[in-house]
Amino acid sequence: MNKTHVIKPLLDDDYPVISYGKGIYLYDQDGKRYIDASSGAVTASIGHGVKEIIDAMTDQAQKVAFVYRSQFTSDSTEALAKKLCELSSNHFQWSFFVNSGTEATETAMKTAIQHFQEQGKPTKTKVLSRWMSYHGITIGALSMSGHVGRRKRFSSLLEDYPSVSPPYCYRCPFHQTYPSCNLACAYELETVIKRTGPEHIAGFITEPIVGAAGAALTPPPGYYEVIREICDKYNVLWIADEVMTGVGRTGVMFAYEHWGVKPDIMTLGKGVGAGYTPIAVTLASSKTIEPIMNGSKLIMSGHTLSANPLSSAVGLAVLTYIEKHDLVQEAALKGDYLVEKLKKLQLLYPIIGDIRGKGLLIGLELVQNPKTKEPFSSSENMTARLISKAQKNGLLLYPSQAGTDGVEGDGIIIAPPFTITHRQLDETVDLLSKTLHEVQNEKQR
Numbered sequence: 001m002n003k004t005h006v007i008k009p010l011l012d013d014d015y016p017v018i019s020y021g022k023g024i025y026l027y028d029q030d031g032k033r034y035i036d037a038s039s040g041a042v043t044a045s046i047g048h049g050v051k052e053i054i055d056a057m058t059d060q061a062q063k064v065a066f067v068y069r070s071q072f073t074s075d076s077t078e079a080l081a082k083k084l085c086e087l088s089s090n091h092f093q094w095s096f097f098v099n100s101g102t103e104a105t106e107t108a109m110k111t112a113i114q115h116f117q118e119q120g121k122p123t124k125t126k127v128l129s130r131w132m133s134y135h136g137i138t139i140g141a142l143s144m145s146g147h148v149g150r151r152k153r154f155s156s157l158l159e160d161y162p163s164v165s166p167p168y169c170y171r172c173p174f175h176q177t178y179p180s181c182n183l184a185c186a187y188e189l190e191t192v193i194k195r196t197g198p199e200h201i202a203g204f205i206t207e208p209i210v211g212a213a214g215a216a217l218t219p220p221p222g223y224y225e226v227i228r229e230i231c232d233k234y235n236v237l238w239i240a241d242e243v244m245t246g247v248g249r250t251g252v253m254f255a256y257e258h259w260g261v262k263p264d265i266m267t268l269g270k271g272v273g274a275g276y277t278p279i280a281v282t283l284a285s286s287k288t289i290e291p292i293m294n295g296s297k298l299i300m301s302g303h304t305l306s307a308n309p310l311s312s313a314v315g316l317a318v319l320t321y322i323e324k325h326d327l328v329q330e331a332a333l334k335g336d337y338l339v340e341k342l343k344k345l346q347l348l349y350p351i352i353g354d355i356r357g358k359g360l361l362i363g364l365e366l367v368q369n370p371k372t373k374e375p376f377s378s379s380e381n382m383t384a385r386l387i388s389k390a391q392k393n394g395l396l397l398y399p400s401q402a403g404t405d406g407v408e409g410d411g412i413i414i415a416p417p418f419t420i421t422h423r424q425l426d427e428t429v430d431l432l433s434k435t436l437h438e439v440q441n442e443k444q445r
């Protein structure tokens, strides 16, 4: 393609033009086939071109695609909300539909602030977060994000919310090892709350497993139990940002289930519509909504296309498809298989420093030297180079920051659709091996 009027991630780059998608594969207009091993941006969790979703979309579009949420509700929106609450064993009772993960975290932030405002606590307005996190791209959501690269340009406009260390066992911020560390990273939250003053803090937001800013960084057992305890002690709402991890991605329906404690607010995005339509949602427990219900009854958030019947019908069809085909269980089993294969690859390619994640959200941290864990210098552009070579080889991967302070480190995420077969996983790992071989050879030259 020569002339373009579309602003893409890199203005001057040439992008292949998509033709169609089927299952885990995407095909461009030149007929080249790609394995979608990242489900796009960890989104297309049931694969491309699924007939049941297209049928549900068509049916709903023929009835009505859009209504304004201040004028109507719809059967599909009500049914989707009910289903999501049931999937949380009715821990969550309320759903606020939006169109992107960013809007969902922004709504979570406002809900937390309003929860306290309506109880006469107007100073509780800060939402603490961790370094090495990503919660969205608008100024509010970016304020909560500890993604150094994405904050940099706008830092003067942002609140300094990220202040808690990440649970980064591969490079422990406290230079300790689990379990003798006694979860120092979790207990740091208490220090930060005391320093800031609990009377100023509405919430603490975390990605249960960190995506874009941590290459599937996974806290150790016990971590979220401590977080829950500290949040309760200081009357702070815990917000789980499950935009990437939710809806089966990590081998359970919601990733918080891995730790056995429940957040007060949860955001979902990507996997809800699985890429078929834009839809995301903020879910809240009764306890969270109660003061608002007894007060203004109005959560001051929302968008023109919030809760539109078309996206809701798609969300419902995606959940039905996931349940019908046992895809959450599949994500868990396929994830285990993938990790075993990646561990073998690590023996061949020392560039793979760490393998982490759960289910089909698997991260690789890339290092110069696996013994010293020395990262590549940023001038090497290792993540971008590897991703681009993989795409040339017909393999799509998702880039992630990782490493010291989240600034210099390189990482990739492998997160294929849950429908991937064992044979297709073998094919994925073979293409990754070919790509790593090329990158390693390039380095040795």
Ligand code: PLP
Binding pocket: 041, 099, 100, 101, 102, 103, 105, 134, 135, 136, 137, 207, 211, 212, 241, 242, 243, 244, 245, 269, 270
């Ligand atoms: N939160 C998390 C954990 C994410 O991974 C992302 C996107 O990558 C977002 C929020 C923002 O979602 P969106 O890009 O749909 O606005």
